[in-house]
Each structure stands twice: as structure tokens, then as C-alpha cells.
Amino acid sequence: MDWRIPLFKIYWDEEDLEVVNRALRRGTGWAIGPEVAQFEEKLSGYLGTKYCVAFNSGTSALHAVLIAYGIGPGDEVIVPSFTFIATANAALFVGAKPVFADIEEKTYGLDPKDVERKISSKTKAILPIHYGGCPCLIEELKEIAQRHNLILIEDAAEALGASVKGRKAGTFGDSAILSFCQNKVITTGEGGAVITSSKEIYEKLKLIRSHGRPETSDYFSSTEQVDYVTLGYNFRMSNITAALGLAQLNKIDTIIKMRRRNAQLMSQRLSSIEGIVLPPSPDGFYHVYQMYTVRVKNGLRDRLLEHLAERGIMTKVYFPPVHQTLFYKNGLKYDCELPITEAVSGQVLTLPMYPSLSEEEITTITRETIGYFSEVQ
Numbered sequence: 001m002d003w004r005i006p007l008f009k010i011y012w013d014e015e016d017l018e019v020v021n022r023a024l025r026r027g028t029g030w031a032i033g034p035e036v037a038q039f040e041e042k043l044s045g046y047l048g049t050k051y052c053v054a055f056n057s058g059t060s061a062l063h064a065v066l067i068a069y070g071i072g073p074g075d076e077v078i079v080p081s082f083t084f085i086a087t088a089n090a091a092l093f094v095g096a097k098p099v100f101a102d103i104e105e106k107t108y109g110l111d112p113k114d115v116e117r118k119i120s121s122k123t124k125a126i127l128p129i130h131y132g133g134c135p136c137l138i139e140e141l142k143e144i145a146q147r148h149n150l151i152l153i154e155d156a157a158e159a160l161g162a163s164v165k166g167r168k169a170g171t172f173g174d175s176a177i178l179s180f181c182q183n184k185v186i187t188t189g190e191g192g193a194v195i196t197s198s199k200e201i202y203e204k205l206k207l208i209r210s211h212g213r214p215e216t217s218d219y220f221s222s223t224e225q226v227d228y229v230t231l232g233y234n235f236r237m238s239n240i241t242a243a244l245g246l247a248q249l250n251k252i253d254t255i256i257k258m259r260r261r262n263a264q265l266m267s268q269r270l271s272s273i274e275g276i277v278l279p280p281s282p283d284g285f286y287h288v289y290q291m292y293t294v295r296v297k298n299g300l301r302d303r304l305l306e307h308l309a310e311r312g313i314m315t316k317v318y319f320p321p322v323h324q325t326l327f328y329k330n331g332l333k334y335d336c337e338l339p340i341t342e343a344v345s346g347q348v349l350t351l352p353m354y355p356s357l358s359e360e361e362i363t364t365i366t367r368e369t370i371g372y373f374s375e376v377q
């Protein structure tokens with residue numbers, strides 16, 4: 001559908017075209033090429049982390065990182081249900097069990113208290129997300145992980161550039177994953193990465209990413225005989241994609257600045273509406289607004305979505321709880337009580353948010369929203 005105001009728009013410029021063009025014109029190295037390592041290095045530099053391995057999606061990054069930590073059958077991984085399904089599925093990919101913990105209302109991230117309640121003798125890892133670009137209570141979660149000797153893996157798919165007290169999301173855990181899918185802070189169409197400070201995990205990730213084959217040379221242009229040392233996949237990011245990632249990363253400060261400015265304007269305009277809770281912004285938490293999500297009280301959410309859709313404005317419910325999907329509820333027979341997740345999920349509505357969102361578009365979104373509330377109240 002062609003929306004008057006879509007939920008997101010990709011921010012791109014001539015540099016994106018040029019770098020891809022250059023990588024293509026080389027006529028070789030479209031799969032494995034120099035830009036992959038350059039992108040990894042640039043991303044590590046941006047985040048201030050030691051190692052980075054690029055993947056072809058955030059989902060394959062999640063899959064690989066759980067394998068790298070040796071998580072498998074008999075293990076439990078504590079995850080939110082208020083997330084994109086891939087976070088929970090990652091545990092299933094490796095034969096482990098996702099155990100859902102509730103969220104808190106300060107950041108909509110995992111509630112440290114409930115996480116602690118869900119820890120069992122089988123728990124191996126905690127896998128929180130930073131919802132929509134707002135860091136979760138990661139310091140508290142890190143303290144719990146350390147006290148219980150658990151692995152902490154941050155799903156920072158939505159939060160590249162976010163920080164807590166100046167420290168970047170993704171650098172608190174043992175490892176973190178990122179996504180560069182088209183609706184993320186920066187995008188390569190599809191793409192992902194794992195960042196880590198562990199050399200051992202880094203080495204394992206490189207093997208898992210590419211068929212269990214040591215990357216001693218470029219497989220496609222070397223006669224060197226290589227052996228296969230473990231089970232691996234083809235989770236590689238293409239060199240063309242990595243070239244785009246480099247150009248996107250050059251723009252990240254501008255992108256985040258624009259997102260934050262737009263979010264501020266949107267919040268100013270919506271703040272007069274009684275029935276709406278604005279996105280969280282706790283002190284010291286630097287939100288990058290990958291999404292701009294409000295809560296709509298009094299059961300008025302679904303009708304607001306329709307009201308805006310009728311006027312060409314796309315909004316969406318991010319996220320319906322994972323434990324209530326057909327797959328988890330009927331297929332896997334999950335039956336959990338997650339009262340805050342269910343309450344928040346029943347109220348959230350993600351409004352359009354992208355760097356180039358104009359003041360005129362913000363005026364249209366907020367005017368139509370205010371109009372809706374004056375009709376229903």
C-alpha cells in the first residue's frame with residue numbers, strides 16, 4: 001500500500017550509491033571482499049568494542065552467537081516476550097528453551113526483578129532487548145548476570161547508537177547483536193552483526209558464519225586447501241552489503257540527531273493528549289528512536305490505528321507478545337503470566353518515525369491524533 005506517511009523511510013544519499021557502484025564495478029569479490037572487514041572495523045570503532053563479525057541478518061547473528069556460547073538442549077535462555085519473535089526463536093534454533101520474563105514500564109525492557117525470579121539451575125543466558133532504541137535497565141541486568149554466573153547477550157537490533165550514562169548499548173553484555181534490516185537506525189537492506197570483547201567468541205563466530213571454514217584466505221580466489229573444522233552455515237554478509245554499511249555508518253550521527261529532533265517535536269505536540277503515554281526517556285538514557293511508540297489508554301488504540309490508516313498514516317503494533325503467537329501458544333504450548341507485557345502490548349502504537357520526517361508530516365500525524373481524541377472523548 002502507498003501511504004501518505006509511511007511508518008519508516010530509508011535515509012540514503014549519493015554516497016550509498018557510489019560505494020555500492022564501486023564495489024560492483026570491481027567485478028569481483030561480491031561475496032567475500034575488502035568492505036566486509038572495513039565495515040566490521042568501523043562498527044567496532046564506533047561502538048568502542050574489540051571485535052565485530054558481520055552477518056546477513058540480525059537473526060543469523062543471534063543464532064550464531066548462541067552456538068558460539070555453546071548453548072543447546074537442556075539449557076534455558078531468559079528473553080522478553082515483548083520483542084520481535086527472532087529474539088525468542090534464537091534459543092529454539094539451538095535446541096534450548098526460551099523462558100519469558102516480564103518487562104518494566106520505565107523502558108519496556110526486561111524487568112530485572114522478574115528475570116531473577118525466572119532463573120533456574122538450567123539458565124545459561126539472559127537475552128534482553130533495547131526496545132525501539134531505548135536502552136533497557138542493562139546495568140541491573142548485568143549485575144544479575146554476573147551474580148548468577150550467566151552469559152549476558154544484548155539484542156541491540158533496534159538500538160545502534162543508544163547509550164546509558166554515555167556507555168553504548170551493546171557494550172554491557174558479553175556479546176551483542178545488531179540488525180541492519182530496512183527499518184533500523186542504519187540499514188543495508190538486510191544485515192546484522194555480533195560485537196564482543198572475547199577473542200574466543202570472535203574466532204568461533206567467524207567459523208560458524210562460513211561453513212566452519214577457517215578464513216585464512218579468500219576462499220574464492222585462493223588455491224589454498226582449507227579444511228572444515230566445525231559445523232557452520234552461510235551466514236555471511238555480502239561485500240556489496242558491507243559497502244553500503246560503510247556509507248550508512250558515515251551518516252549515523254546525523255541520522256540519530258534527526259530522529260531525536262523529530263521525536264522531540266512529536267512529543268511536544270502530543271503531550272496535551274490525556275489518553276496518550278509518550279515514549280519513555282529516563283535520565284541518562286540516550287534514546288535513538290528507531291521507533292516512536294506511544295501507549296494509548298482506555299482501549300482506544302485499535303480505533304486510533306484505523307483512524308490514522310484511513311487518513312493515509314501508517315502505524316503498527318510493535319509488538320504483540322511472542323508467548324501469545326499461534327506458534328508459541330498452540331505449537332509449543334506456552335502458557336505464561338506476563339501481566340505488564342500483556343498490558344503494554346495491548347496499548348502500544350508505533351507512529352511514523354524516520355530521519356526525513358518533515359515538520360509538516362509531524363503536524364499531520366499529531367493533528368489527526370488530536371482530532372481522534374477530541375471525537376472519542
Ligand SMILES: Cc1ncc(COP(=O)(O)O)c(C=O)c1O
Binds near residue numbers: 058087179181
Ligand atoms: C529486537 C529484534 N531482534 C532481532 C531482530 C532480527 O533482525 P533481522 O530482521 O535483521 O533478522 C529484530 C529485527 O526486526 C529485532 O527488532
